Amino acid sequence: MSEALERYDRKPAQVLSGSTSIALAASRDHVGNSGGTIAAFTGWIDNAAELTDLTGIAPDNSAHLYAACVTRWGEDADRRIVGSYAAAAHLPDGTLHLARSPWDAPPLYYHHAEGRIIASPLLRVLFAAGAPREPDYDRVIDELAYDFRSGDEQSWYRDILMVPLGAHVRIKDGVRQVTRWYQPPEPMKPADYDEDAAVEKARTLLDEAASRAAAWASRPAMALSGGLDSTLVADALLRVSPEREKLDAITFVPDRNWQGKCEPGTMGDERPFAGLMAQANPRIDWHIADDDHGPHDRRARDVFAASETFAPGLANVGMYHNVYAKARELGCDALLTADFGNVTISDAGRSAYAEYARAGEWKQLLRLLNNRPGDGRPLWRKLAALSVLPHLPRALRQRLRSLAHPERTDMTALITPLSPEAREKQAARARARGSQGAWSDLTHDLDRAGTVAREWRDADGPGRDVDLAFEQLYGVRKRDVLTYRPLVEFCMSLPTRAFAWDGEERRLARLMGKGRVPEAIRTNRLHGQHNVDWHARMTPAREDMMDLLERARDHPFLGRSLDIERLQRLIEDWPEGPDFSWENDYPRRLALPRAILAARFIGHVENRNEF
Incomplete structure (x- = not known):
């Protein structure tokens, strides 16, 4: 572990109360106590002055103020607090209250076993306290397939949970209750x-x-x-x-x-x-x-x-x-x-392409399509792709897209590093969850409400x-x-x-x-355009990437999950420069670096120096 992390490990505030241990870091306001409620806090409170007027607690210690809010309003406390934070409070009756603010918050993980609870934004704090460090390899594959488990309570490790955004978790006498209290506002007419x-x-x-x-x-x-x-x-x-x-x-x-x-x-x-x-x-x-x-x-x-x-x-x-x-x-x-x-x-307002077509706002729609930056397609093609296609059934959309762009028939195969076996198993798991990858169906939202719902879903x-x-x-x-x-x-x-x-x-x-x-x-x-320099950065690393992929071939997880042969062919057939095409650029700028990062992560969690 680097010197920077060693220094940081000495910073987390520790709260010990019976069988509960809370360790929150990265905060100037670590620990507070009010009315018998002990709280640890990381982040910030934006309406501290208002809360001070209501509770009488000075705003200079956010943990103290948070404890006062939980003491006064109980489970409704987080509805009244505006900010970006992760917090934990141990109540006088033994209840542990874990919470994260909506839209933006530090992470908060916890392990609950054998009557003992430990919570922290830092997973390694949980591991140091004895929580099991057993990676969820399926989640690694899901992430590589762009099937993000946003808002999932299951963390990257088995038996370790995380608090969702805009939610609180209450644990008392071994019983856990999760309340997702926040809902984004509905767009006006x-x-x-x-x-x-x-x-x-x-x-x-x-x-x-x-x-x-x-x-x-x-x-x-x-x-x-x-x-x-x-x-x-x-x-x-x-x-x-x-x-x-x-x-x-x-x-x-x-x-x-x-x-x-x-x-x-x-x-x-x-x-x-x-x-x-x-x-x-x-x-x-x-x-x-x-x-x-x-x-x-x-x-x-x-x-x-x-x-x-x-x-x-x-x-x-x-x-x-x-x-x-x-x-x-x-x-x-x-x-x-x-x-x-x-x-x-x-926000660019891309839901307008479908929404204005459906509402008959043809003048507005055509002006947007004609002025679409960087899109040189004829108007009829843009209208079909951006305004008509999103309204069709998913299966028909995919069929039509494959006729127009054969290379995009299977986007997961094109831009992820996963092997056919891994893709097949991942797709089955996704169907069971009612989920799908972010690249599996390329359309904009049908309306503003859909945009808001998607942004809230993907925020976590x-x-x-x-x-x-x-x-x-x-x-x-x-x-x-x-x-x-x-x-x-x-x-x-x-x-x-x-x-x-x-x-x-x-x-x-x-x-x-x-x-x-x-x-x-x-x-x-x-x-x-972020990563516009991907070709310049990856070209000197081709030999290192090739060697790492060769070492990954014999790993029981990486060798089975990554399409090693295809990834190495992408390196061997290296272009002189980017051409911005889906079939040439995107597999190299997306699939290759993510395969390397997967190997680095597995090397880290398994303490393997070869990765």
Whole structure:
């Protein structure tokens, strides 16, 4: 274990009460006691002032305040608390209350056996306390098949459970009760939508979110891209901060060996637009992260050691290593992001393609289709694919798609590293759960309600485990400004037309940006493409990938689950550069790095040095 993790292991707050042990980390407000309720807390409370008025407890210790809320409101406490947190409270009657906030929260795992309970966001704390460390290999395959078990109570290890987002778990006398109390708001009717009022309300809530984040960190750095999300957040942070204060902003760039090619409709290097934002705001102290990214599995074993979870999405966030490293170099204690922007203020409104066709909004639909960025297909083809196809039965959709795109007939086979045997068994398990992979049926949502339901379903993934791992490795906490719950819920309550109207996607964010971000950014229709440099990063690693796959061939799980022969052929037949096609690029940029990460994870959990 690295020195950083060893230091971090000495930080978790420990609460011992009878047979219950709670260990929560990454918090400035570890432990509190109120009315006989002992609480451990990690994260933050955004409505602390309001709760202080109601409970009489000072807001400077979130754990103390949380204990007071549970003492006063019992099972309804989490409904009254706004923030991003994981918490555990031991009540005077022996009940253990475990909770996570909606939309965004640190992970919270627990093991309950033989009358003994231990809970922590850190799985290795549970293992150190004697919980069994038996990986669920089926879940690794599910993740590789893009069949995400979002919101599942079963963790990555057998006999270890996790608290879902927007839920609490109560355990008393050996009986466990899970209450999923949170439900996202229903979108308003289009006829009730007032655009000017909505834009003003969104700006106000964004400023509130920025104010809470600025007060939370002593010296934050902002992850600044060239898109609408982070530039709007940066502007809000400047608005709520004293005029004399500067804002450190860090922009990541593609690997130095990137060939400079981008897929139509995208931008790979966001420096030009981020630079415009910095130029327009002298209070922004702009920094560029290092451009030596290394392979997709960079520090993967370190991340797995910190989180103990398998997160193949690490292949998508390698550039963040250098952003965190730069923040640490600058002496910043927190990294503020706008990662939730595509879900909130800058949602593209893609459900409009089906929704407007069904509602007979033909003028609006045709304007959107004609202005669709990076889509050079003729109008009739876009109309058929985006507006008609989603309304057809799933089996017919797949049949028609296979006729138009034979290479996409079986997306799981195309873009995952799984063997035919593993795919077949995984599909059977998924059918039994009533589930399906994220790539198995490529359509946009039919309406705004479907978008909200999907975003809520998918919110509870391993991303926060990865955030917590990065926090441990670099000593820099992360906060996504756009997960401020009042802002999230307001955006979820808006109809599709708020985000896609008059031929304009991301309309809400564009209107919010008037007078706040440079016009070139506000009107830019390109979107950032993460991992645009995949070919440059993977090319030097081909020999290492080939060797690792050869070693995996004899492993009882990896050799059976990965399609080793196909993966090695992808390496042997290496292209000179990306061509952005499904059949050539996507297996290499998606399947290959995820196979390598799976081997690294298995190597970690099984203590095998060869992986």
